[in-house]
Amino acid sequence: MSDEKYIGPEAIIKKKKEYMIPCVYHFYQEPMQLVKGQGKYLYDHKGKKYLDLFGGVSVMNCGHCHPDITEAICKQVKTLQHTCTIYLNQPIVDLAEKLAEITPGNLNKSFFCNSGTEANEGALLLAKIYSGNSEFIALKQGLHGRTQLTMSLTGLSFWRTDPTPVGGISFAPNAYCYRCQYGLKHPDCNLQCARAIRDVIETSTSKNIAAFIAEPIQGNGGIITPPPEYFQVIKEILDEYGILFIADEVQTGFGRTGKMFAIENWDVKPDIMSVAKALGNGTPIGAFIARNEIADVYTRPGASTLGGNPVSSTAALATLDVIEKEKLKENAAEVGSYFKNSLLNLAVKHEMIGDVRGIGLMLGAELIKSAESKEPATEETDLVLEALKNRGILIGKNGPGRNVLAFQPPLIIDKDDVDNLIENLDQVLREVEKTLD
Numbered sequence: 001m002s003d004e005k006y007i008g009p010e011a012i013i014k015k016k017k018e019y020m021i022p023c024v025y026h027f028y029q030e031p032m033q034l035v036k037g038q039g040k041y042l043y044d045h046k047g048k049k050y051l052d053l054f055g056g057v058s059v060m061n062c063g064h065c066h067p068d069i070t071e072a073i074c075k076q077v078k079t080l081q082h083t084c085t086i087y088l089n090q091p092i093v094d095l096a097e098k099l100a101e102i103t104p105g106n107l108n109k110s111f112f113c114n115s116g117t118e119a120n121e122g123a124l125l126l127a128k129i130y131s132g133n134s135e136f137i138a139l140k141q142g143l144h145g146r147t148q149l150t151m152s153l154t155g156l157s158f159w160r161t162d163p164t165p166v167g168g169i170s171f172a173p174n175a176y177c178y179r180c181q182y183g184l185k186h187p188d189c190n191l192q193c194a195r196a197i198r199d200v201i202e203t204s205t206s207k208n209i210a211a212f213i214a215e216p217i218q219g220n221g222g223i224i225t226p227p228p229e230y231f232q233v234i235k236e237i238l239d240e241y242g243i244l245f246i247a248d249e250v251q252t253g254f255g256r257t258g259k260m261f262a263i264e265n266w267d268v269k270p271d272i273m274s275v276a277k278a279l280g281n282g283t284p285i286g287a288f289i290a291r292n293e294i295a296d297v298y299t300r301p302g303a304s305t306l307g308g309n310p311v312s313s314t315a316a317l318a319t320l321d322v323i324e325k326e327k328l329k330e331n332a333a334e335v336g337s338y339f340k341n342s343l344l345n346l347a348v349k350h351e352m353i354g355d356v357r358g359i360g361l362m363l364g365a366e367l368i369k370s371a372e373s374k375e376p377a378t379e380e381t382d383l384v385l386e387a388l389k390n391r392g393i394l395i396g397k398n399g400p401g402r403n404v405l406a407f408q409p410p411l412i413i414d415k416d417d418v419d420n421l422i423e424n425l426d427q428v429l430r431e432v433e434k435t436l437d
């Protein structure tokens with residue numbers, strides 16, 4: 001691969017500074033220009049190969065440029081690219097039918113849009129229309145999008161940039177067991193954080209609540225993974241008050257946790273679900289799906305010009321086919337549990353790894369300066385990311401302290417890839433630990 005046809009990182013940064021709104025940040029002190037993706041690998045403009053363990057933030061579940069998905073997209077793009085929902089076409093209804101088949105419970109009717117933010121915004125609107133209520137409850141450390149409402153429901157100050165967030169929103173405690181706000185330990189805690197939602201309803205709302213929205217595993221929040229009974233306790237309380245549960249599966253869906261949807265790990269059936277990211281394996285698409293009883297009240301006009309257009313619907317159908325045919329759920333479960341155990345073993349060697357959490361191939365390792373202080377190792381996390389990138393491995397970071405290493409790779413990785421990461425991470429942590437002395 002020649003680098004002559006590429007302008008390179010410096011020129012990109014220069015153009016970015018000049019022509020892009022500065023809120024869009026990128027990773028790394030010395031970033032590379034990515035020019036090619038193939039399976040679990042990405043390549044930069046100099047031909048350097050990287051093992052991608054972040055998947056474009058939980059998007060590339062089937063791997064980069066999967067030949068079946070690419071072929072389906074190309075065929076559709078050459079035949080019929082766009083019509084809008086004012087005309088009938090088949091891919092959108094085939095996709096809606098497929099989502100009804102694979103989603104848990106009785107989720108049956110979909111509305112298609114272009115992103116996770118839009119999917120959540122639509123799900124929230126549907127909850128308002130159905131319930132006739134306007135208030136919402138969300139979880140601390142959750143992230144739901146960039147529109148005014150979805151950002152107002154986001155429980156991470158880092159991403160709450162709107163100076164005038166909307167009212168009528170209350171936050172319930174999340175299940176951050178590593179830093180339990182009650183100072184308790186599971187299971188002796190009796191799920192106090194989940195039970196606290198009753199107190200939130202009783203004291204912080206008018207009880208005219210349209211819905212509770214939550215990610216089954218909080219991605220940007222730091223791969224916060226609630227204990228087994230958490231969502232069951234919450235759902236029982238919500239049902240008691242007649243409050244709808246919206247599961248935001250934007251980051252967790254489509255096989256990532258070893259189940260098609262992460263909420264299935266808690267055996268709880270949401271009333272509405274929002275999806276995006278991995279649904280199109282890189283093609284922009286989002287959707288919200290609801291039970292008939294809820295969906296059927298939304299009869300006044302609703303349209304999205306490009307939502308579920310023939311190309312993105314075809315890409316999504318091909319993606320779901322690959323997930324099934326290549327048994328990616330099963331691989332996520334198997335390689336994911338090997339990955340988690342390997343991280344746990346590494347944590348025994350490195351005090352810097354304060355906590356390891358997650359399910360399947362949605363894993364996090366929280367870095368701290370010392371076991372005693374548990375102070376977030378924010379700068380050190382950046383050093384780890386940079387050093388791994390230099391060694392040809394890409395991972396993510398998140399959490400309120402920006403100190404959680406995030407592993408959300410394509411679901412096609414194998415145990416050798418995990419060993420490769422662990423060996424390199426071990427060496428990198430040893431180097432970074434020296435900066436703490």
Ligand SMILES: Cc1ncc(COP(=O)(O)O)c(C=O)c1O
Nearest residue numbers: 115116117143144145219250251
């Ligand atoms: C859980 C969750 N919901 C919603 C969104 C917003 O999705 P999008 O960036 O596609 O608008 C994100 C994005 O990271 C997310 O992680």
